[in-house]
Amino acid sequence: MIHYGLKGVIAAETGISHVDGEKGQLIYRGYEIGEIIDQCTFEEAAYLLWYGEFPTGEQLHDLKVSLVGNRQLPSYIIDLIVSLPDEMDLMSALRTILSAEGRKAYRWKPTIEQAIRMTAMAPTIIAFRRRHLEGKTFIPPKPELNHVENYLYMLKGEVPTKAHVNALETYMILTMEHGMNASTFSARVTASTESDIVSAITSAIGTMKGPLHGGAPSEVISLLNEVNEQGDAEKVIRNILKRGKKLMGFGHRIYKTIDPRSVALKSKLKAFSGEDKWLDLSMKVEKLGVQILEEVKPGRSLYTNVEFYAAAIMKAVQMEKELFTPTFTASRIVGWSAHILEQAENNVIFRPQSKYIGPIKKKEDSIQV
Ligand code: ACO
Numbered sequence: 001m002i003h004y005g006l007k008g009v010i011a012a013e014t015g016i017s018h019v020d021g022e023k024g025q026l027i028y029r030g031y032e033i034g035e036i037i038d039q040c041t042f043e044e045a046a047y048l049l050w051y052g053e054f055p056t057g058e059q060l061h062d063l064k065v066s067l068v069g070n071r072q073l074p075s076y077i078i079d080l081i082v083s084l085p086d087e088m089d090l091m092s093a094l095r096t097i098l099s100a101e102g103r104k105a106y107r108w109k110p111t112i113e114q115a116i117r118m119t120a121m122a123p124t125i126i127a128f129r130r131r132h133l134e135g136k137t138f139i140p141p142k143p144e145l146n147h148v149e150n151y152l153y154m155l156k157g158e159v160p161t162k163a164h165v166n167a168l169e170t171y172m173i174l175t176m177e178h179g180m181n182a183s184t185f186s187a188r189v190t191a192s193t194e195s196d197i198v199s200a201i202t203s204a205i206g207t208m209k210g211p212l213h214g215g216a217p218s219e220v221i222s223l224l225n226e227v228n229e230q231g232d233a234e235k236v237i238r239n240i241l242k243r244g245k246k247l248m249g250f251g252h253r254i255y256k257t258i259d260p261r262s263v264a265l266k267s268k269l270k271a272f273s274g275e276d277k278w279l280d281l282s283m284k285v286e287k288l289g290v291q292i293l294e295e296v297k298p299g300r301s302l303y304t305n306v307e308f309y310a311a312a313i314m315k316a317v318q319m320e321k322e323l324f325t326p327t328f329t330a331s332r333i334v335g336w337s338a339h340i341l342e343q344a345e346n347n348v349i350f351r352p353q354s355k356y357i358g359p360i361k362k363k364e365d366s367i368q369v
Contacts, residue, residue: 011185019179019255037170042146049334067119071123073124081128090326094326102198109344118198122329123150126327126330127154146165168319176332177338186203191343204332214325217325218324221314228281233284233285249311250293258304265312276312310328
């Protein structure tokens with residue numbers, strides 16, 4: 001029997017997170033995601049995923065110190081940021097630049113210190129590259145700001161408001177980890193060959209980039225923009241589906257009910273923006289999208305996924321479309337690295353099989369006379 005797309009196949013045991021698609025539940029290391037976003041910072045949630053428990057005050061302090069040190073980019077990375085062609089999109093640039101970090105020091109086995117370094121570097125690379133493309137000077141990170149504050153600060157050049165930090169931090173914690181999704185699987189496959197953490201994260205970034213995975217929020221913005229311009233949401237949705245296209249931000253391999261991250265983001269947006277055009281538009285498109293998908297694809301249980309409200313959150317914190325997937329990547333590096341470390345602890349190389357369906361030939365049969 002062939003499991004196309006490995007649907008339903010359990011390929012590893014994990015203690016990192018649990019996704020219950022029927023109940024619409026997401027758990028990090030035993031704790032429900034709702035509790036974590038209400039009570040934790042990005043740093044605390046990352047510590048939990050890496051170490052399996054919440055940090056003490058001293059452990060949190062040490063993690064922050066380590067993040068501060070690793071946020072400073074070495075000169076060869078800065079040289080690369082400015083020398084890559086301008087037409088290279090941010091995800092491709094991030095993939096290339098982070099992979100340049102793969103030096104001799106990164107040999108098997110991966111360590112938490114390496115995971116912290118990769119996590120610390122990503123936002124600085126994204127912000128510097130973005131500013132370089134805009135013809136602006138780099139804004140170095142400030143040691144007194146936390147991870148999410150620094151990211152917004154390095155992008156915009158001013159210390160962000162508490163509301164913006166809170167909205168983005170919620171998104172970045174919610175998207176840190178999500179079981180054996182496509183990019184995490186890529187990371188684990190690469191790690192399973194006893195390759196280094198930098199290579200495994202580079203593989204994952206390449207997978208994350210695709211529109212069916214991490215590239216979806218930019219496409220959601222295109223959908224919302226189209227509805228905003230045309231005014232007739234139903235017509236726009238029906239036209240997309242008539243063309244045989246997917247409605248971006250809807251559907252999920254595991255969730256057959258509403259994605260709990262979508263619920264959390266919507267409620268954060270309501271608290272954050274109050275009366276907001278994009279939130280209203282998003283809710284309208286969500287309602288119509290679910291109704292029309294049930295009509296066109298009955299019984300498939302297609303609801304909004306995390307990417308749907310991610311688009312509105314990004315708009316609310318004034319992030320441009322090009323930054324959506326890189327921002328998702330900056331948070332998911334935590335989950336990827338936790339999985340790479342877990343893979344290394346009990347490693348079995350991934351090597352599934354394929355079924356040959358081509359012909360069996362003899363070379364002499366192909367000789368023309
Ligand atoms: N729009 C229209 N139809 C859809 C959608 C959608 N968004 N999602 C699923 N369907 C349909 C499929 O066409 C399929 O129909 P069929 O039974 O007639 O063949 C059925 O629902 C089952 O869908 P699959 O694609 O087989 O489901 P799968 O688990 O393979 O894919 C995926 C899940 C990739 C997320 C899919 O729902 C999709 O492409 N959604 C849009 C892209 C998106 O939002 N991606 C972000 C996901 S969240 C994340 O990666 C972080």
